[in-house]
Amino acid sequence: MFFGGNPFHGGMPGGIPGGSGRGATRSDVDTTKLYETLGVDKDASKKDIRKAYMKLSRTHHPDKGGDEHKFKEISAAYEILSDDDKRAQYDKYGLDGVSGDDVGAAGGEDLFSMFFGGGGRSRRNSGPRKGPSVNHPMKVSLEDLYNGKTVKLAVNRKVIQGTPVECTRCKGQGAIVEVRQMGPGMITQMQRQCDQCGGQGQQCTFKSERKILEVHVDKGMCEGDKITFGGMSDEVPKMEPGDINFIVQEKEHELFKRKGADLLVVKEVSLNQALCGFTWKIKHLDGRVLVIKSRPGEVIKPEMNTKEALPFVKVLPDEGMPSKGNPFVRGNMYVMFRVEFPDDNELPSNVIDQLRSLLPEPDVPEEYDPDEVEVVHLNPADLRSFGKGGANQSSNEAHDEDEDGGGRPVQCQQS
Template identity: 65%
Template sequence: MFFGGDPFEHFAHAGGMPGGGRRGPPRDVDTTKLYETLGVEKTADAKEIKKEYRKLAVKHHPDKGGDEQKFKEISAAYEVLSDEEKRAKYDKYGLEGLENEGGGGRSPDDIFSMFFGGGGGRRSGPRKGESINHPIKVSLEDLYNGKTVKLAINRQVIIGDATMCEACDGQGAVMELRQIALGMVQQVQRKCPSCTDGYKCKTKKERKVLEVHVEKGMKNGQKIQFRGMADEKPNMEPGDINFIVQEKEHDLFKRKGADLLITKTLSLNEALCGFEWSLKHLDNREIVIKSRPGEVIKPETVGGQPFVKIVSGEGMPSKGNPFVKGNLYVLFRVEFPTDGELDEATVATLKKTLPDPSMPVDYDEDEAEVCHLDAADVKNFGKGGAETHNDAYDSDDEDGQQNVECRQS
């Protein structure tokens, strides 16, 4: 929480010592200038502010002979007061409270200098406290459909007003002299034990229930931010509370970006003659996936990659635009019959039905040697043949030299 502070203090005390000397008590910030520029009360609603801005913008527009500087001031004032969050910060901290605002539009430095001139040498606005991150585990179903959950947090809030610490003159740190040797003294700075960042205040614990909205299409690692909901500290803007999405693994679907992937194993019959099966999607819809007439599913592609097809538009919704969805990828595996599973009649039928059957080879049974195949593992390729156990001798012989010791008696 911020307790005063004069936005003109730097200009009034130019050349002062930022780190040394005693600081005077903070003064109130100016939170009326922008309202005066638009000619509205601080209690004006968004509709009134917009109405006055349009009236003044037409009157002072440079193209209609108006004053350019005045027009810029009007536009800058409206830019802040038309934004609910920026207006709240301005009402609390003045223009300095907008210092940490990012994004598009005019920078806070530009707005400050527009109204008060210069701006480059002004002191910074209130510091922002540390943000707190909490993980929140979310199922893939909830990321697909969206979900709002209520979570309770405990935060520290300030009771009453804070007072500047006299022990450190509001610096938050004190200097100490330590003797490190005879005649040698070291000056050391340490945190003030009497206060928190230069101010003293009473605090209490507050229990707050937050409604955490998980948007459709959110991804693992994205954060849901609650600005200014962290612990309150004197002369500081409260930090944020961020809930970090942690996506749970799903039994059926794998996700990458806005696309989903499932793996489907087909029998040889299904791969050649057609298939259909149903699955329950993440929003509980039943989807029937069916092959087209004459469609053949292969064990793998020509390049050796897994054989994949897609169902367009059945992936995850896109965050911010849930009507645009990714695709559902289906990775196929083909299960072939095992040895001995096909009888002679079935084999004969398949040979007649399927294209390119194996043709008999003409050979002399007395001359040709017939071989059959055994099970194998490609990892053993290169390990066949007899193993050599005299490696030590082989390594000596590789250069064609031997170590021979000659003795002469």
């Protein structure tokens, strides 16, 4: 695995070089914002800080109609200033010194965005950035998604060998600035990625490391689910290693179709089976053999008894997929039936006479005089051809095009 660096890692010329910001104290660090949030002086005691926090939290608590964002600011400021170590870091380095710590009162928000509205600051200063993650597709059978499975996979990753050193060409910026003269009295500055360090700001050597990962496929996982191994991607200077993600890709099954936790299977039955009953043996995903039988007198119909022409479907409760995170709750198995009718001229006349006498609602012959009516027969057809009949269909379509402006204009010839 190889990843290119960020060509603008060091920022624009004159900006702050990349890094955590926890070196020597800088004169431009704001170390008063948290005290101002609580309305106390910088030399306030812990008792005064707690007193101010209790007063403000009662006023701005969301349950009492207060501003939720303001309440988060107050809580974060108190959590930092009430801790001696965090307060000392803040007094020396500002939010740079504490933004990488576990400040739970911030409610998951970035401290810089919380107190400064996201302007002029970057999350880059809150700690080391995370390197790029790598996604690997992993094809999994429906049986393994039903039962769960652990597989061992080998991955190769690059790890830093030795200690990285600062790039001498860009001085750790990751980018270099080139000044070009465009004309008399006109110059331009262009920033580009440092070609010596690849935009990392540091130079180092890598070695290949082979890792064996145990990838556990949970029961009920779906297409697109991720199995993540944190920090197992390639190492990058001045960054935390990214993650390796295995993306589940569900293999097509020869019998079952899946949607969520439900399974669908299609069963073709003859007209005899649809009317007189059927017995069907299938092998489930966990190896069990199920024998599905129709109830005595049950009729399988070509379509459901609804206004819409829906396929005839039956359900087997709790025989679907395990639910992800709760494998003891399973979906259902739906069986969609397709009734196969006999082909033309397949039934002999004696069989037709027997069926007519046995089946309900036989055809009642119509009375008519052959000399006065016309007897016709039906031919096979496709409903997609409905509306396309008639000799004038092509001319009608051309007329429609003319109305829509799609036809050619007619020009008048002058003599």
